[in-house]
Amino acid sequence: MSDRPGQVYPDQYQAQLTAKSAQLRDEFAPFWTGEPEVHASPTAHFRMRAEFRVWHQGERTFFAMFDPANPREPIEMPDFPVGSERINELMEKLLEAIHAEPELRYRLFQAEFLTTLSGDALVTLIYHRKLDEQWDAVARPLAARLHIGLIGRSRKQRRVLTRDHVDEALTIDGRQWTFRQIENSFTQPNARVCEHMVTWACARAAEFPRGDLLELYCGLGTFTLPLSRHFNRVLATEISKVSVRAAQHNIEVNGIDNVVIGRMSAEDFSQGWRTGEGRRILDYDLPGYRFSTVFVDPPRAGLDADTVELVRQFERILYISCNPETLRANVEALQDTHELTHLALFDQFPYTHHREAGAVLQRRG
Numbered sequence: 001m002s003d004r005p006g007q008v009y010p011d012q013y014q015a016q017l018t019a020k021s022a023q024l025r026d027e028f029a030p031f032w033t034g035e036p037e038v039h040a041s042p043t044a045h046f047r048m049r050a051e052f053r054v055w056h057q058g059e060r061t062f063f064a065m066f067d068p069a070n071p072r073e074p075i076e077m078p079d080f081p082v083g084s085e086r087i088n089e090l091m092e093k094l095l096e097a098i099h100a101e102p103e104l105r106y107r108l109f110q111a112e113f114l115t116t117l118s119g120d121a122l123v124t125l126i127y128h129r130k131l132d133e134q135w136d137a138v139a140r141p142l143a144a145r146l147h148i149g150l151i152g153r154s155r156k157q158r159r160v161l162t163r164d165h166v167d168e169a170l171t172i173d174g175r176q177w178t179f180r181q182i183e184n185s186f187t188q189p190n191a192r193v194c195e196h197m198v199t200w201a202c203a204r205a206a207e208f209p210r211g212d213l214l215e216l217y218c219g220l221g222t223f224t225l226p227l228s229r230h231f232n233r234v235l236a237t238e239i240s241k242v243s244v245r246a247a248q249h250n251i252e253v254n255g256i257d258n259v260v261i262g263r264m265s266a267e268d269f270s271q272g273w274r275t276g277e278g279r280r281i282l283d284y285d286l287p288g289y290r291f292s293t294v295f296v297d298p299p300r301a302g303l304d305a306d307t308v309e310l311v312r313q314f315e316r317i318l319y320i321s322c323n324p325e326t327l328r329a330n331v332e333a334l335q336d337t338h339e340l341t342h343l344a345l346f347d348q349f350p351y352t353h354h355r356e357a358g359a360v361l362q363r364r365g
């Protein structure tokens with residue numbers, strides 16, 4: 001949809017959103033009639049993270065991206081209008097610092113930005129050389145001056161100056177929540193749309209009779225914590241150690257006392273659930289829960305066959321998906337036992353063909 005990556009086209013936004021919604025409606029027509037509920041994005045500065053190559057041409061350095069069709073030709077990125085205002089501000093300031101300080105510039109090849117609505121920011125600079133105290137000595141004052149967390153990476157090396165995370169503040173379901181987001185782990189890319197998604201999930205959960213919730217793929221707890229107010233107890237699992245660490249922190253700082261987080265893959269959990277075997281799953285005292293609902297937000301591949309069979313055993317399935325194709329396949333597989341009762345589009349990725357969807361499935365009569 002764009003010539004240079006990261007551009008915005010606000011006058012085309014509504015038409016693109018309508019087309020995405022129509023596509024979702026048509027894909028799910030065999031299972032559901034009606035229009036999906038649509039949640040729009042801001043039309044600019046909506047992406048909270050960005051990743052650029054750093055390109056050197058003689059004395060000049062610039063941020064770059066690549067067109068996959070022409071991978072040898074860097075596209076200069078003087079700005080990134082889809083990115084948050086903080087990313088754009090930092091791109092400029094960082095480039096100034098890189099030009100002024102050879103120690104920052106030498107063999108630097110990538111820069112990653114993670115920012116928040118609350119104004120917090122973390123920058124990771126990635127190098128083709130070993131970093132040492134000399135790098136620290138110039139990077140540390142830069143981090144202080146720009147009020148950012150700064151990490152230097154190179155092969156087998158990670159130098160964290162002060163911190164490896166940002167703290168985001170989101171308004172969800174009528175309350176403010178704080179979420180620690182740690183470098184190099186999953187974070188929702190579009191914070192405003194994320195607020196809509198989690199609020200939507202809470203609204204659906206509020207319509208269900210209260211019981212216990214099982215969540216798979218819980219990440220840093222973005223959905224887990226707000227959803228926990230609508231259930232008696234929550235058991236949430238996630239494969240990434242770093243995300244589990246963030247989720248534990250987030251439970252504590254948000255004062256939540258009815259959530260248990262387990263580090264486990266969805267596949268292992270589902271298999272353990274089916275067979276009643278597996279060391280970790282026995283730690284969770286599954287018979288003590290009265291599960292009424294399962295919530296899943298899987299990666300693009302959707303649910304594996306064992307996990308489809310696991311979710312089938314629940315009265316209600318709440319599903320957030322970044323890939324409507326695998327969502328559709330999973331909904332189709334569940335059709336004989338569950339009926340699709342809600343379908344929503346969350347426009348996390350304006351000006352791209354990517355779509356994020358929400359669905360509720362209810363056990364048939």
Ligand SMILES: C[S@@+](CC[C@H](N)C(=O)[O-])C[C@H]1O[C@@H](n2cnc3c(N)ncnc32)[C@H](O)[C@@H]1O
Nearest residue numbers: 186217218219220222238239240265266297299
């Ligand atoms: C789309 S993200 C959702 C995260 C969470 N809902 C959030 O908003 O922060 C998917 C999550 O699944 C985790 N994941 C990936 N593969 C997994 C697997 N096989 N089993 C369990 N979790 C997995 C990832 O680490 C990531 O945190």
